[in-house]
Amino acid sequence: MTFSERLADWREKLRHRWMYRRGDGSASPSASSSGAPASEAGAAPSGAGFGARLAALAALMNRPGAGAMAKRALIAVLVFILFYYPVGMIVVHKVDDDLDFAPGPADSVEGGSVAVSYAAALIDREVNRHSWTANDPFFQPGTMLDNMPNFQQGIMSALARFGFELTDQLGRSRGSSEADPDLQRAAGLLQYPGNVWIWNPSVSLAPRASSESQYRDAREKLLAYNRRLASGTANYDIRADNLMATLERFAADLGSSSALIDRHVTDEAGSFLDTQADDIFYFTKGKLYGYYMVLSGLEKDFARIIAERGVQKSWNEMMDSFRKAALIDPWVVTNGAPDAQFQPNHLAMQGFYLMRARTQLREVSNILLK
Secondary structure (H helix, E strand, O other), X not given: OOHHXXXXXXXXXXXXXXXXXXXXXXXXXXXXXXXXXXXXXXXXXXXXXXHHHHHHHHHHHOOOOHHHHHHHHHHHHHHHHHHHHHHHHXXXXXXXXXOOOXXXXXXXXXXXXXXXXXXXXXXXXXXXXXXXXOOOOOOOXXXXXXXHHHHHHHHXXXXXXXXXXXXXXXXXXXXXXXXXHHHHHHHHHXXXXXXXXXXXXXXXXXXXXXXXHHHHHHHHHHHHHHHHHHOOOOOOOXXXXXXXXXXXXXXXXXXXXXXXXXXXXXXXXXXXXXXXHHHHHHHHHHHHHHHHHHHHHHHHHOHHHHHHOOOHHHHHHXXXXXXXXXXXXXXXXXXXXXXXXXXOEHHHHHHHHHHHHHHHHHHHXXXXXX
C-alpha cells in the first residue's frame, strides 16, 4: 500500500469515528421513527426537570468541537490565573530605597522648606509613580505582596510624625501662634490608615475615601503651605530649640520601633517559620528611610544653625547610621537565634543600626541645647 493510500485510509477511519461519536447531533432510530427533527433529538423538553436540562447540556458539550472549545477556554483561564499573580507581583514590586532621591520641579518651591519638598516628593513617588499597594484588593497582584506595602507604610509613618512636628513646632511662631491650617490638615491626612480601599463591605456598603486619595490631598496641602511660605504668608521657625524638639520626637518614635523589634526577637527568634519578621523589618526600613530623607531636607533648612552650633560632624555621623540602616536589604529576612552559627538575625542587625542612629539623634539634640 502506498503512502497516499495509507493517508486516505486514516482519513476515512477518522471520518467514521467523528460521524459516529455519541452526541454528534445525528438522529437516533427512536427519534427518526417518531418523526422528531434530528436537530431536536437531544434537546430537553420545555417542561423537563433540572436533571434533564443537565443531560441536555452535557450532550451539547459532547458535540464535536464544543467540548474541545470548553476545555481550551478552561485551560486558558487557569493559565491566566497561574501567571497573572506571579508576573504581576514581579512587575509591581518596588522597594525604592534610593538614598540619592531628591524632589523634582513639581515638588520644589524656591524659598520654601526643603524638608517639606522631600515629604511631598516621597508621597508622589510612592502613591502615584510606584502605586500604593498596601490596600490593593484581591483581584490586583499587589495584594499578594507584603514587603513593599510594609516599606511604603513605614515611609508614611515617618512623614506623619514629621507632619505633626511641622504643625506643632516648625510651622508656628514659638508655639504661641495659631497652627497653620494647611499643615494641620496635612498632618491629619497623613495619619490615615494605609490599608483602606474605596469599598469594604465588612465596614460599610458605601464607598469610602481610599488611602491614596488622602495622601494625595496631604501632598497638596504641603505644597500649598510651601508656596505660602515662599510668598511670606506662612511661618517656618528656624531656631535651634525647634530643631532639637523635632529630633527628640524622631528619637522617641524610633525607640518605639526598637521595642517592637526587641519583643519579636525575644519571642520568636529561632522559629522555623516566622511570617512576621519580614513585615516588621520592611516597615522599620521604610521608617528609617523616610526619616533619612526628611533629615536631609532639615539639614538644608537649618544649615545656618548647624554651622553655628558646630553640629556638622555629629550630624554626618548620625546620617551615616541612618544610611546603613536603610540600605540593609537581604534576599530573605530571617529571625535566627542571636547566637546562631548559620541562620542570621536580620532584625537584630537592623535594630543595632536603629539604636545607633537614635543615640546620635540624642547627641545632636544635646549639642543644640548648649
